[in-house]
């Protein structure tokens with residue numbers, strides 16, 4: 001498991017479009033945006049309109065917080081001071097299981113894995129967990145490998 | 158062919174040295190680059206009546222440069238933008254001059270890219286002490302995922318997985334561009350490197366190593382665009398703008414969370430228009446430039462612009478194919494990887510010099526177009542340099558392109 005993230009060195013500033021999303025993580029809910037007109041889902045919630053139908057009548061879809069690891073990087077040289085103690089850490093893009101749409105596209109999210117590089121591979125199932133921070137208003141979602149899969153790929157260089 | 162193909166030309170280029178640090182303001186550097194471009198073109202400051210620049214809020218503006226140099230402008234607009242903006246502002250210049258808003262236009266970029274604001278927010282002294290995650294940043298800075306290396310790395314990783322190529326393909330880019338830098342007296346890193354040097358260099362963010370990353374520098378660059386009629390009266394043979402595309406976007410522009418293939422980048426949406434406008438095919442292209450903020454970005458731009466098939470770029474670049482005197486020379490100045498980082502404009506500058514047959518290399522007669530073509534003696538000029546395709550990148554989601562020709566083509 002990577003070292004600790006020093007959340008005292010990270011200030012998350014929710015805005016009008018995202019404050020409900022951060023309120024969601026505090027209640028251990030992983031939300032994505034959803035269009036009330038056509039049902040399209042997306043992430044991140046900074047976008048205030050539906051890219052399928054342009055509706056601004058939008059709400060939230062509470063996902064199960066499970067998905068498949070789509071790609072990842074292993075940060076070896078930290079740039080954000082809060083993460084100096086966490087290197088090397090894995091940031092992953094995850095395709096959510098319950099956000100597949102009729103055209104075959106899937107809503108993708110991202111986050112810092114709770115696993116070390118050796119345990120991570122493209123194609124593995126992952127599940128969200130929640131981490132308390134030094135800011136009482138912010139709970140940070142993290143991701144953990146939750147099982148095995150048949151066709152996985154990992155960077156082995 | 159496009160209606161305006163070959164009607165507009167690049168007539169002047171100039172740049173400051175690549176420094177770290179410059180110990181200068183972005184305004185001072187911009188004035189130097191613009192003066193050099195004017196001198197290169199054989200123009201006076203009063204001959205220019207339009208100026209435009211791009212920055213990410215880290216630079217001076219056209220009205221400041223115009224005031225400093227005593228220019229009275231009919232058009233001065235500075236845009237927010239990074240990579241791929243230089244080529245796009247050339248497209249703007251064509252439209253503005255054609256429409257009569259101005260006659261001769263300077264495009265500049267000036268940045269203390271190393272000693273001032275660095276890409277990804279890193280401070281000159283090291284990691285960001287306290288990071289503010291607002292706007293987009295809530296969903297990347299919050300996960301310790303900020304720099305272009307960290308963010309482009311996602312599509313690089315997925316590319317390796319999807320195509321089966323290895324980072325030895327990335328190394329090919331680093332080696333080729335460094336070899337070109339070894340022939341460029343202006344380049345910051347001139348010692349040739351090998352594939353093994355690349356493979357042994359330290360990890361920055363897997364799958365990218367130190368030698369996959371560009372050289373951030375403090376620098377200013379400028380180019381001048383005018384009409385063909387005016388261009389013929391100036392100092393150098395004109396370089397004609399054949400075609401291009403300008404800040405073309407992908408379907409799903411917030412690429413970190415794209416719904417498309419992560420490595421299906423914006424060039425895929427542009428190249429047919431550019432080549433159609435220019436009236437040429439890929440076979441007509443003598444050399445290319447690619448926005449090599451990272452080795453991987455060159456690889457994927459060649460593929461996106463159809464210089465090779467989908468998933469084939471790793472194989473395509475093998476065995477030094479991008480080196481001078483080989484099949485498709487790329488980034489002849491050394492590019493961002495080895496010359497220095499200018500947010501893209503230096504590639505346009507080098508392409509112009511090559512097309513004029515006046516690469517500023519070790520040949521004593523370079524300024525008059527006399528070259529030895531002897532690489533061992535430091536000659537960087539291509540023998541056949543009639544048409545080039547320059548590809549700009551502004552993240553996976555955004556790309557520009559500029560197809561240029563010299564007098565010979």
Ligand SMILES: [Zn+2]
Nearest residue numbers: 035038050053
């Ligand atoms: Zn909708």
